[in-house]
Structure formats: C-alpha cells, structure tokens
Amino acid sequence: xxxxxxxxxxxxxxxxxxxxxxxxxxxxxxxxxxxxxxxxxxxxxxxxxxxxxxxxxxxxxxxxxxxxxxxxxxxxxxxxxxxxxxxxxxxxxxxxxxxxxxxxxxxxxxxxxxxxxxxxxxxxxxxxxxxxxxxxxxxxxxxxxxxxxxxxxxxxxxxxxxxxxxxxxxxxxxxxxxxxxxxxxxxxxxxxxxxxxxxxxxxxxxxxxxxxxxxxxxxxxxxxxxxxxxxxxxxxxxxxxxxxxxxxxxxxxxxxxxxxxxxxxxxxxxxxxxxxxxxxxxxxxxxxxxxxxxxxxxxxxxxx
Numbered sequence: 171x172x173x174x175x176x177x178x179x180x181x182x183x184x185x186x187x188x189x190x191x192x193x194x195x196x197x198x199x200x201x202x203x204x205x206x207x208x209x210x211x212x213x214x215x216x217x218x219x220x221x222x223x224x225x226x227x228x229x230x231x232x233x234x235x236x237x238x239x240x241x242x243x244x245x246x247x248x249x250x251x252x253x254x255x256x257x258x259x260x261x262x263x264x265x266x267x268x269x270x271x272x273x274x275x276x277x278x279x280x281x282x283x284x285x286x287x288x289x290x291x292x293x294x295x296x297x298x299x300x301x302x303x304x305x306x307x308x309x310x311x312x313x314x315x316x317x318x319x320x321x322x323x324x325x326x327x328x329x330x331x332x333x334x335x336x337x338x339x340x341x342x343x344x345x346x347x348x349x350x351x352x353x354x355x356x357x358x359x360x361x362x363x364x365x366x367x368x369x370x371x372x373x374x375x376x377x378x379x380x381x382x383x384x385x386x387x388x389x390x391x392x393x394x395x396x397x398x399x400x401x402x403x404x405x406x407x408x409x410x411x412x413x414x415x416x417x418x419x420x421x422x423x424x425x426x427x428x429x430x431x432x433x434x435x436x437x438x439x440x441x442x443x444x445x446x447x448x449x450x451x452x453x454x455x456x457x458x459x460x461x462x463x464x465x466x467x468x469x470x471x472x473x474x
Contacts, residue, residue, distance in 0.1 A: 257333040257334070291363060313362070317339070318338065334361075336353060354387050354466075384455075
C-alpha cells in the first residue's frame with residue numbers, strides 16, 4: 171500500500187490537461203503508423219491476459235490462506251466472535267497479495283479513519299469487482315454485505331463465511347430486513363460494517379442515489395458514517411467486463427500510450443472523508459453522498 175498526500179484540485183488538473191496534451195501528441199506521432207483498431211485489439215488482449223493472471227493469482231493465494239483461516243476459526247469463535255480480527259487480517263493479506271502485481275493504491279485522508287476499535291459504518295461508491303480488494307487496504311476490520319450465492323464460491327466464498335460477512339438475498343424483502351438487523355447487532359458488539367449504499371455496482375460508471383439502509387442502521391446504533399470515494403477501479407475492471415483488467419498505478423496523472431485510451435496507466439485512489447456524526451438517517455445519507463461526490467468528476471455523479 172502506498173499513501174501520499176495529493177490535493178484533489180491538482181489531481182483533477184493533471185487528469186484534464188496531461189491526458190489531453192499527452193494523448194493528442196502521441197496520437198499525432200504514432201497514429202499514422204498503426205490503425206487505432208489494432209491498438210484497441212492489442213489493449214483488450216493485454217487486459218484479458220492480465221485478468222486471467224489476476225484470477226489465477228487470487229485463487230493460488232486463497233487456498234493456503236484458507237487453511238490458516240480454518241485453523242484460526244475455533245479461536246475466533248471463542249474469543250472474537252463478532253469482529254473476527256484474525257480472519258480479517260488473513261483477508262487483508264490475501265487482497266494485498268492478489269493485487270500486488272496488478273495495481274497500486276493511493277490513499278488520501280488516512281487521518282479521517284476512526285480508531286480501529288471504534289465501530290462505524292463505512293460507505294463507498296461501487297464501480298467494480300475490484301472495490302472490495304481495494305478497500306481491504308484500509309487496515310480496518312469490517313463486515314461487508316454480499317449476495318448469498320457468492321458464499322458458495324469455493325475457497326473465496328467459504329473464507330467470507332469464516333470472516334462473518336453478511337449474506338443477503340436482494341430479491342427477498344425478509345432477507346433484506348434480516349441483513350440490516352444483523353448489521354445493527356454487529357455494530358452493537360463493536361464490529362464495523364461496510365455498505366455500498368447504491369445497492370449494486372454502477373452500470374454506467376456514475377454514482378447513483380443512495381438507499382437508506384446503511385444510514386438507518388448507523389442512526390439506530392448511534393455510530394458515525396465514514397464516506398469513502400473510490401476512484402479508478404471502474405477504469406481498471408469495468409462493471410460487466412470482469413474478464414478485463416487494465417493497468418493501474420499509484421502515480422497521479424494519466425499517461426496515454428500509443429494513442430489509445432485503453433492503454434492508459436489508470437489512477438487508482440481511495441479518498442477517506444471526515445466521518446459524519448450520528449444523527450437522522452436522511453441527513454447522514456445526504457452528507458455522505460455530498461462528500462463522496464466531491465472527489466468525483468461531475469460527469470461521474472448521476473443527477474438525483
């Protein structure tokens with residue numbers, strides 16, 4: 171994990187100007203030599219290869235680490251039933267090893283994280299399959315909500331069960347209510363919970379209106395909400411294109427290679443905003459949405 175302080179205006183300026191200048195110059199120099207379609211095909215082929223390598227890597231690391239989790243499970247149930255910090259630590263190692271060769275993460279606002287022993291509701295925009303891998307870089311144990319079917323995935327899903335992540339059947343209203351009740355119980359026992367309040371990954375890359383569940387749970391438990399902006403995961407692995415993984419780097423800025431935008435070395439960044447103190451659910455939702463949106467380009471925020 172790499173953490174550095176970079177101002178958001180500087181990031182946006184570099185993105186908007188360097189991308190236009192460097193890409194235009196590169197297109198002028200190289201565009202005549204090779205058709206854009208050839209580079210597009212090459213970029214997609216590279217991204218597809220990287221995706222295969224990524225999934226292979228994550229499963230190779232998951233298998234031995236799952237054995238460690240199984241060994242720790244009796245201890246966890248006896249002494250740390252709700253937070254399951256040992257299991258979460260293994261999750262963090264797995265996520266970092268899985269991503270190490272494929273993309274780097276820049277984190278801004280680490281000082282805005284609450285103390286590790288303070289329960290909180292973490293909320294983030296949801297762009298990509300990579301979001302969970304990326305959020306494990308925060309070094310905070312939390313429980314996230316996932317579809318029941320995901321818990322059936324060999325090794326990875328079983329690890330989610332051992333860590334105590336929360337199952338939900340999105341089409342079953344009773345399951346949704348049980349999920350929120352379980353999250354409230356976890357908060358009362360000192361465990362933190364992570365929500366993607368949009369409800370699902372964005373289909374168009376923009377952040378959409380938040381559902382109220384996360385904020386109702388926080389209001390009832392009287393815990394803060396920590397808004398987090400994920401920037402760039404949707405560029406690395408777009409939603410519904412989980413068979414592609416484009417390059418990512420910690421560098422601030424966008425580099426255009428060979429005149430084709432899919433050969434960018436994308437910026438990947440986590441921005442942690444100041445916590446929203448416990449109050450009514452509507453106010454917390456509005457404040458969290460505004461905070462997360464403040465670090466996104468306007469075109470990536472859908473009208474409410």
